Amino acid sequence: MKLALCTDVLANLPYAEMLDRVKSYGINGVEMTAGGWSPCPHVKTDELLASAEKLSAFRQELEKREMTLVALNCSGNPLAPGELGEKHTLSSYKTVELAGKLGVKKIVMMSGLPGGCAEDTIPNWITSTVSWPDYMPEVLRYQWDDVAIPWWKKFVQHAKQHGIEKIAIEEFPSQLVYNPSTLLKLRNAVDEIIGINLDPSHLIAIGADPIAAARKLEGAVFHVHGKDARIERGLVEIDGLLETQPVTETKSRTWNYVAVGCGQDLQWWKAFFSVLRMTGYDGYVSLEMEDLTMSVEAGLQTSVDALNASISR
Template sequence: MKFGASSWPFQWDPPYEDCIRRVAGLGFKSIELIGWNKTYLTEYYTPTKIKELKACLQSEGIAISQFVSTPHDLSSADAGKRAAAVEHWKRTVEVGAELGSELINMVSCHPFAMKDAVEIPRITTKPLVQTFATRGVPRNVDWDKNYNDYVESLKKCAQHCADAGVTLTIEPHPARYLANTDGALRLLEHVGSSAMGINFDPSHTFPVGDFPDIAVYRLGKHIKHLHVSDNDGVTNVHWRPGEGKIDWLAMFQALKDVGYDGTISMELEDVPGVSRGPNSDSPGVYRNITATDEFVAETVAGANYLKDICKQVGITVE
């Protein structure tokens, strides 16, 4: 295995060259880059910028483990919006493949393209409110058809990946069509593409009822990439590993047992000093344009904690 890091907790908004240098300088072997929406994919990730980013990655000796962008309308009831979302994904694949990423990642969608903090409450607010409930959920609609429409959209997305010689990694998230291990296995079965796998994030599945080690055993070869952070088991806050309730020793033993040998990507979104750009509407107490040294210390400490666990279970780290 090798350790990497997500770029956005270090630097939410572009440019990303300094972030690449910073992550490489900490000894990480890979980094994830992101296109927050269609505008980023066209206006920031231009052919010239892609060449510059590739040159920066090469000069720093660091690989790109995933390229990330999520078209949320893949589950819309509107066929035109679903088609536009597939085009968004097609552009994501083009950018990611050109950057040299073998994995192209998206987060699973809510039914009917519902949004966090609109129809669906953010799970991070769960301990803070008296009533934790949805708003304006569609009524008198065909839920089975919506799931099937989402599956058909994902089939097209997976095909774009197959055509480009890359793999779609879909990420579970609380309350979405893929929220837990069973949702992942069902979706994989329905899409039925060898070009689709899972970006496993225990901080998303643990608070909705899955034990991470059991999830790893059940998902097995379908896990293509890992996001790692810890949490309280109630929300999906992303703390430093070792500071929450996840049993990392059991999870990494499971990873060894199933033969996972990919990237362990640090994604600490809720620790002191983390970056949240001026264009971010994501939740979080800490909101810095660029991550501080305190955040760097948290990330390094978390990685070292997990590297020690790797030694305990006999996992070789590059």
Template sequence: MKLGLLTACLPESHLSDIAHWAAGQGFQALEVAAWPSPDARNHIRADRFDTAESEQVRKIFAETGLALSSIAYYANNLHPSEGPQVNAHVRRCVEAAAELGGQSVGTFVGRDPGLSVRDNLRKAEDVFGPLVEHARRHGVEIVIENCPMKSWHPDGYPGNLAYSPELWEWLFGLGLKLNYDPSHLVPLGIDPVAAARPYMSHIAHVQAKDVEILPGQINRFSFYGPISGEKGWYRYRVPGRGQIAWTAIIDALQEGGYDGVVSVEHEDPVWSGSAEKVRTGLVIAHDTLRPLIPG
């Protein structure tokens, strides 16, 4: 296993600066953000991936010795109006990953909030069939993060249909792989270790994010969360500042044969607000996880 980080938490920094800093801190890999412009999370320009872009990115990874674990573009592939543009950009990310020797592209299934879950699943089969085939032809896997994305649904229901092991099995049937993030399972009442164990052969990437349950807040908002715009009953933290048992997570991955990258996804509000604070949060995550990862 290698320890990496997702670059999306440093949108104003150049990929070269992130890579050299990460290597200096002891990280071994990068999961590189590739949202299309004008989104600043575009450390790889998949929307204009030409020879010059390819050479520049290759040079950065060669200089730092880091591995490219995945290209990240987490968007709603089933959006009722924007879905085709999202699908097209996923294809471009696949092509960029293949050119750079990357193994995977990370995205969301998403959801059309105007359709039932069953109708969404049927729609997703039509959307992802061609995407998976495009990735297969390029020697790349599409990995789906298991985030519920409740903010994508007007009533706060899951906006990304990949949040439970039941749905993971459906994903695997389409030829998709899992980008396993244990932080999303805890607030759903799912044991992240028990949930992952049966599906180790389908985990192609891992994101490391922690979660903190805020005392007493669920008594006000319920499991479904607030409708008033107030903060909810949990918040994401960097590993080491929440309540996930990382020793158990890493041990289960090791026992299950996972030998890929564990990529820190920084969404911690305490260690946000400036690039300096974000980097401090990443160091906390590194110092928490690195002693647990063999090799």
């Protein structure tokens, strides 16, 4: 395995300076956002698609540093009703086109989340047991059969036409794919070009075990995010894991995203990567630093040190 960095954490730096900073950590791989929710600080997708000269200059900055663009990220909600879904669908299609021009074979996305019916205007995430009230089974049928599966079948064809070999979907709360079983449901219904971007933090935050998930997902792990979460003792025992407070309210939340090693210890991380390697994954691990309890620099260095000490090389 090799270490990469999700570069949005260095959004304050211009493109070339960002690459130099990444190199200073001994990292030669980058995952950069090209669409979705991100402001895409380092990838101006429309400009790069429109200008062969700018596209060439973009590539040259990577090449002269001997760095690899391991994936383009377009995490958003293309299945949302109305304007948001249309915007994120368009950026997803453009990300694929840009990946094709750059020779990038893998994109990282989220599944999206539809509304609860054709008339709904906001996404609707069903998390309650489907027993009562009895409207939920039809909501789930609509979301999967009428919206998600048709959208993804069409999108996969577009991706293949542009040379994409892997679509790594991050399992994320408030998305239709949020755990291994929902990922496999989409993969089985659409195409094996779809796999998972296995982000341990999101499974930890819902009480799942990423190591067990890695075993279940053998052959379907296309990408891995190095990102940790901490269940906050003294709070989770009272309110449980369902958390709606903003991520900035770190002191009162029942769980938080933290630097790698500040949630699970290094022995856990070594076991996680060992099982991933044992089940066939030997690709990039992209550090995604979203710890709001410390400075960006401290979070990056803490995470780089922990990942260097634990990934299976």
